[in-house]
Amino acid sequence: MQPSAAKQKVIVLDFGAQYGQLIARRVRDLHVYSEIMPCDASAAEIAAEQPSAIILSGGPASVYADDAPKIDPAVLELGVPVLGFCYGHQIMAVTLGGEVAHSEVGEYGPAKLYVDEDAEAGHASALFAGTPAEQTVWMSHRDAVSRAPEGFVVTSHTDVCPVASMECPEKRLYSTQFHPEVRHSVYGNQMLSNFLFNVCGLEKNWTMEGLVESKVAEIREKVGDHRVILALSGGVDSSVVAALCSRAIGKQLTCVFVNHGLLRKNEPEQVEEVFTRQFDVDFIHVHAEERYAKLLDGVTEPEAKRRIIGTQFWEEFFAVAKQLEEDGRPVQYLAQGTIYPDIIESGARKTGGKASTIKSHHNLIPFPDGVSFDLIEPLDHFFKDEVRELGLALGLPEHIVYRQPFPGPGLAIRIIGAVSPEKLEILKNADAIVREELDAYNARLFEETGERNSEHSCWQYFAVLPDIKSVGVMGDERTYARPIILRAVESSDAMTADWAKIPYDVLTRVSSRIVAEVPGVNRVAYDITSKPPATIEWE
Template identity: 75%
Template sequence: MGQLVIVVDFGAQYGQLIARRVRDLHVYSEIVPCDISAEEVRALAPAAIILSGGPASVYAEDAPSVDPEIFELGIPVLGFCYGQQIMAVTLGGEVGHTEKGEYGPAPLTRLDGRDGAAPSLLYGGTPAEQTVWMSHRDAVSRVPEGFAVTAATDTCPVASMECPERRLYATQFHPEVRHTACGDDLLKNFLFGICGLEPSWQMDSIIDDAVAAIRAQVGDDRVILGLSGGVDSSVVAALCARAIGKQLTCVFVNHGLLRKNEPEEVEAVFTQQFDVDFVHVHAEDRYAALLADVVEPEEKRRIIGSQFWQEFFAVAQELAEDGRPVKYLAQGTIYPDIIESGARKTGGKASTIKSHHNLIPFPEGVHFDLIEPLDHFFKDEVRALGTALGLPDHIVHRQPFPGPGLAIRVIGTVTRDKLAILKEADAIVREELDAYNERLFEACGRRDGELAREAAGGPEVERPVWQYFAVLPDVKSVGVMGDERTYGYPIILRAVESSDAMTADWAKLPYDVLARVSSRIVAEVPGVNRVAYDITSKPPATIEWE
């Protein structure tokens, strides 16, 4: 991976964001737990260390700490928020509880370069007055010996401190968030000016490294991959195809619950564009029989997941019987999965946020070694990999889609007729909102919702929609079509703005867009006579209905 920057995680809400900002500057970074020892850090041989923020008070009984020897390794260190506080108390300074907290944007004044002192390399050519993003109540009240105070706000006398001789730097504010006006400049100054790194982590080298690693791991053995059509599994397939070609078997289990035309699109890509062994398992009838009369959403999920692995392992067994036994299972595990499933630690104790979504229930007597070539990449990096590998946009920029597919967007029992109605309505929703998003992209040049809003000039400006789909509820309503009474299904339109799915707000779509979606669905989808728009945020609702 080349030059490494490690982010020591103290439980920060922005921990992953710090690593992403470093990678955005073309320097490879990884997140490590805060109880990492100096010896472990030395073994990793990072070029730089960043200490994240965190929610604790440094004086709390169970507060996360840091190995003091890390500051003696001679490796440049930059601390943010809690990272500044833990640096201060570890090195002999003091942290106090301020009379009032400081949250949100704050005007900061640089204090470096005064009275003959050298200007700060961290701040470099940034303005003497600048806006930063604060989120704290505790703050450094006395800096350690050898440190200089380099900036202050009205509430925080030590907004930043540094000891250039030891290459130790820290800020009470968060340079990693976009609300800190010069945040990127500070990160660049640290990485390239203070640490002497080069922006060498580029997409071509990333692909070359991943392909080489797959070849080295696999050798002459065979690999099998469960291909869903989503971006993660598709990018893994494309990487493995480049690395090992026909040694890879992609198994696409068609449960009949994908969106309109998706099975055909997946097959076209992986039979025409990549030289791999592609197996299309038509399991629509088996899934339909299993789901008949099932209403409970968790039971739907259980049935769909269990049947998938039965279909998948049956293909693996057939390959073995044909004299082509499979040793490896390739998975689309990405870096947040690793972090959130317990690899991240806070205060020495694993903090599991969610179960690993790719844990496989191997049947008795079945075992595969795992290949997870994306396990150090964030989602948007995976998308960039997909584009560089030649995957089409409809796969690379595919919206989040639940594993059980449309089964949990059909409320109540799942029938072929209901699926047909929902597929047609959903296709109209996606076609119209795809076009709406494209118009906004042409206007502001950004596809990310938050960044597009900023680029377009403020919160009143329309912004791209992050996720949008149709839901078919288990009710019917009276309508009038062609002077005749109808009794048909309503379609619920769900469209949200979000960046990470943890929270989401309903999208404020223009009335003309809503009107066009509604009129098209009612006119073009038999069995539907009404369209409603879900205007509930998450929380209290979830994005999906089941």
């Protein structure tokens, strides 16, 4: 019996992989609804969700380690199709009686995969249907399945991995050592499609329009007649949350814009103008520039900057909430534009897994003493490009939806070393030139291709001010001034990024203008490092 299209749901069991949410997103890209659950969820808990299919994510552990995450064996007996990746492949094997061994040679990155099909036995892999016999996949492992469980057929191998994939069609159990969810697995999307539609018999029925309706209903049901306060930065994430909350609860929402003095040039004025006209909500502009300047004076360590900015952020919110209470409008809920990359980079996994902390985020730091808001985070399961799609579905204008990502701590983490008024002025002016020139470059590409993320377009671009000075020559005189570093990347979800291949004439114009128009700068450098190994931001 095939699942009802209206009730389709793919459950991703998260074993602690940083790609866990990416799997769910790839499923949603194919217009099938997906949610994440912790890997230690019981079969009964999973069955209660009425899943149409289950996907087991990868993970950093060895399946034989004492503290390795396990799976309830009954999950594999629910009669629901199951697909495992990497660690999920290995845990499926050992749970069902197969073996996993430590390889002398690991596989990391692209690998050549050979699809095995036993024509005499009449077996053709359902997972590899429509893909070539040799293809490139993305591997990240040293342990590997050395013996498949009874009833399974080995469907592919690499030069290093004898069981690169396996399947038991009778029980609808499938698994791969590689990562189909990663774009580097060339036919990975086809494999996911094969699993969802050919094996599971699902339909493409999940859309952003449907998501808007469900999210608005969720917010309305949760909030009731209480008031909500929202951190409105003017960025994509908080704008989409504002639109959702505005549609759900109207004037019960108070949008608070905290101006910490670390925004881009002319941005505070733009934010106030846009959001007093676009939304039928209360808007409060908090001028906290001087308070932040005193707190950050002399602070050089990036995580210290983030903690100071995050802590003061909540103090400012608490002050507004307290004033609202005194005015007879007490606030019960705090809405936030937290998205999944924020969570995963902070190691704050909501799904029970564990990930190393790359950097902290202002909207994940605990509240100060005395704050007792309940949280509303309607975007915490979504990546940036999905949030943009949701914004369009909500009717937000494109200049908001496609606004550049900007970190909560603002320019404080694009100034290496201590923040000062002089450095802020230099960076604001240089960054304005970068955005003006690359906005124009992106606009030309959009006119030519009709795509916002075409092969050579930039997804995010900004200036960085390092804590050094360099020698230069200007007007036949020696200078000793600051350099500016240009950072421009191509990406769709912020999880990975490559440096943008900007034409030389555009780079020349950016450099020439910055040196000519920004006092105190005599050099411009271009960062050509991808993520990983670097992050998009410098701090």
